[in-house]
Amino acid sequence: xxxxxxxxxxxxxxxxxxxxxxxxxxxxxxxxxxxxxxxxxxxxxxxxxxxxxxxxxxxxxxxxxxxxxxxxxxxxxxxxxxxxxxxxxxxxxxxxxxxxxxxxxxxxxxxxxxxxxxxxxxxxxxxxxxxxxxxxxxxxxxxxxxxxxxxxxxxxxxxxxxxxxxxxxxxxxxxxxxxxxxxxxxxxxxxxxxxxxxxxxxxxxxxxxxxxxxxxxxxxxxxxxx
Numbered sequence: 001x002x003x004x005x006x007x008x009x010x011x012x013x014x015x016x017x018x019x020x021x022x023x024x025x026x027x028x029x030x031x032x033x034x035x036x037x038x039x040x041x042x043x044x045x046x047x048x049x050x051x052x053x054x055x056x057x058x059x060x061x062x063x064x065x066x067x068x069x070x071x072x073x074x075x076x077x078x079x080x081x082x083x084x085x086x087x088x089x090x091x092x093x094x095x096x097x098x099x100x101x102x103x104x105x106x107x108x109x110x111x112x113x114x115x116x117x118x119x120x121x122x123x124x125x126x127x128x129x130x131x132x133x134x135x136x137x138x139x140x141x142x143x144x145x146x147x148x149x150x151x152x153x154x155x156x157x158x159x160x161x162x163x164x165x166x167x168x169x170x171x172x173x174x175x176x177x178x179x180x181x182x183x184x185x186x187x188x189x190x191x192x193x194x195x196x197x198x199x200x201x202x203x204x205x206x207x208x209x210x211x212x213x214x215x216x217x218x219x220x221x222x223x224x225x226x
Contacts, residue, residue, distance in 0.1 A: 006152070006153060006154055007153065007154045007155065007156055007158060007159050007162065008149070008153040008154070008155060008159060008162065009159050009160075009162035009163040009165075009166055010145075010155055010159050010160070010163055014145050014155070015046075015163065015211050016211065016212075017143050017144070017145060018042065018139075018140075018143055018145065018211075019042070019043075019046075019211045019212040019215065020212055021139065021142065021143045022142065022223075023038055023039055023042075023139065023220065024039075024212060024214075024215050024219075024220070025223070026219065026222075026223055026224070027223055027224065027225070028223040028224060028225045029142070029225075030225060032225075034220070034223075035114045035115065036099070036112065036113075036114050036217075037056075037112040037114055037115035037126075038129065038139075039217060039220045040096075040099070040111075040112060040217075041055055041056075041112060041115070041126060041157075042130070042139075042157070042160065043090075043091060043094060043215065044072070044091065045157060045160040045161065045164075046160045046163060046164065046208075046211065047087075047088035047090060047091055047164070047205075047208055048072055048074075048085045048087075048088075048164065049085065049160075049161045049164030049165060049168065049184065049185060050072065050074050050085065050161070051077055051080075051123065051158060051161060052122060052123045052126040052127070052157050052158070053076065053077065053121055053122050053123040053126075054074045054076055054077050055111075055112065055122075056110075056112055056115050056117070056121075056122025056123070056126070057076040057110075057122065058072060058074075058110065058111040058112065059109050059110055059111065060100065060103065060104065060108075060109055060110070060111060061109075062074075062075070062111070063087075063100070063111070064084065066084060066198040067198040067199055069086050069198050069199070069201075069202045070086070070087045071084040071085055071086050071087060071198070071201075072084065072085050072087060074186070077186070080185070080186030080187065081186040081187070081188065081190070081193070082186070082193070083183055083184065083186050083195075084195075084198070084201075085184055085201070085205065086198065086201050086202035086205045086206070088205055088206060088208055089206060090208075090210045090213075090215075093213070093215075094215045094216060094217055095216055095217030095218055096217075098217065098218070099217050126157055127156065127157065130156065130157040131147055131156050131157070132147070140155065164185075164208065165185055167207070167208050167209065168181055168184055168185065168204060168205070168208070169181055171204045171207045171208075172184075172204055175200060175203065175204055177200060177204070179195070180195065180197075180200055180201055180204055181204075183195045183201070184201060184204070184205070
């Protein structure tokens with residue numbers, strides 16, 4: 001697994017905690033100002049392996065169909081290659097289609113329309129919300145997960161890409177297709193620009209472990225304040 005700035009993937013228990021936190025429960029915190037991207041970005045990151053800036057840049061036209069399979073088209077990160085990643089069924093189960101319809105109805109073109117950019121990047125806003133800054137607690141702290149563990153390894157929103165990488169490596173090996181692994185992660189080891197067998201990509205991606213079967217965008221909208 002490729003390291004990223006001394007970061008590690010989340011443990012199974014930490015993932016359980018993150019995706020059973022208040023964002024995905026029934027209660028809204030006092031003074032919380034919920035945004036749709038608070039709900040969707042951690043989910044898309046876990047199930048696609050994309051960086052937060054890539055997810056923030058997604059336009060509705062970047063949700064594309066290949067071989068009758070709906071995919072995200074990521075193409076805005078300078079250090080990794082453009083790629084399509086089949087959309088995991090868990091995202092549809094969480095209400096992605098209904099959310100897309102609502103975004104269209106409101107006349108927006110960007111999927112996470114309420115995630116603001118700073119200096120043309122979306123990752124900074126995500127970092128502060130997810131990991132906190134100074135005295136401001138982030139989602140990690142509110143879920144009682146430390147930014148740095150006892151070994152000095154960090155966790156951040158980009159750790160979710162490492163969780164994706166861990167699982168995809170196993171499933172690609174089982175499928176006997178290392179090219180699929182390198183393509184899905186946007187690694188230069190896959191030299192071509194396209195991957196012709198989207199069905200295989202989908203079979204690999206759909207095996208990513210579902211972390212909370214009860215996550216529901218409508219539930220997020222209906223949460224009540226504690």
